[in-house]
Amino acid sequence: MDPRTEATEVIHFLHQKGWAPATSSNYSFRKTGQSNFYVSQSGIDKGAFTEAHFLQVDERGNPVQDTRKPSAETLLHCAIYRLFPAVHCVLHTHTVLNTIVSQFYQQQSYIELKDYEILKGFSGIKTHKVSVKIPIFANTQDIAALSIELEEFVQNQDPELKAFLIAGHGMYTWGATIADAKRHVEVVEFLLECEYLKLKLKRLREVEKVEGS
Numbered sequence: 001m002d003p004r005t006e007a008t009e010v011i012h013f014l015h016q017k018g019w020a021p022a023t024s025s026n027y028s029f030r031k032t033g034q035s036n037f038y039v040s041q042s043g044i045d046k047g048a049f050t051e052a053h054f055l056q057v058d059e060r061g062n063p064v065q066d067t068r069k070p071s072a073e074t075l076l077h078c079a080i081y082r083l084f085p086a087v088h089c090v091l092h093t094h095t096v097l098n099t100i101v102s103q104f105y106q107q108q109s110y111i112e113l114k115d116y117e118i119l120k121g122f123s124g125i126k127t128h129k130v131s132v133k134i135p136i137f138a139n140t141q142d143i144a145a146l147s148i149e150l151e152e153f154v155q156n157q158d159p160e161l162k163a164f165l166i167a168g169h170g171m172y173t174w175g176a177t178i179a180d181a182k183r184h185v186e187v188v189e190f191l192l193e194c195e196y197l198k199l200k201l202k203r204l205r206e207v208e209k210v211e212g213s
């Protein structure tokens with residue numbers, strides 16, 4: 001399938017799931033062997049997104065013969081493609097869960113996902129007996145600074161990074177193919193829901209303990 005068509009289908013899937021409300025979220029794909037990539041136009045309602053809303057940018061995020069505005073977060077996509085040469089698709093979602101969980105866990109600066117079977121949905125993971133830490137960066141309107149922070153984090157702390165959260169904002173993940181990136185979004189969102197519910201159950205148990213004593 002043409003990557004533009006495939007990526008557009010994924011965007012509609014994410015929008016239908018409620019993971020890209022209003023004009024939030026942005027997406028990109030890169031063709032094999034190219035440094036330029038295609039990123040979503042800024043400010044588009046993702047329910048109305050069409051293939052024509054992708055525009056070509058160079059590796060620094062500058063539009064190639066196009067006057068339209070690429071996503072305001074294009075520099076994060078640039079950083080991810082620079083860091084991971086095998087990556088061909090980057091997906092960013094704004095979900096209720098990734099927005100609130102990232103704020104809730106912001107102080108510890110990461111959320112740890114471990115002992116879950118679905119972790120095998122991440123490319124390269126073959127067992128549930130792993131711990132995947134999703135870092136949480138502070139939200140900012142300075143995307144250039146955030147992309148530098150991301151690059152330094154990957155280079156110095158986690159060269160195998162699979163996804164990251166921006167507090168009160170959203171989640172980024174990526175993959176070698178568009179299908180891999182979509183699967184990674186589903187894995188992260190599923191596990192954030194698990195962590196959220198686990199936390200609620202823990203609190204419930206604590207309340208029951210206090211009330212029972």
Ligand SMILES: CSCCC(=O)C(=O)COP(=O)(O)O
Pocket residue numbers: 022023024025026040041042043044070071072073092
């Ligand atoms: C209305 S959401 C605020 C911007 C944002 O976080 C986002 O993901 C969409 O920005 P874009 O420039 O890609 O439309």
Ligand SMILES: [Zn+2]
Pocket residue numbers: 024025026073092094169170
């Ligand atoms: Zn965003």
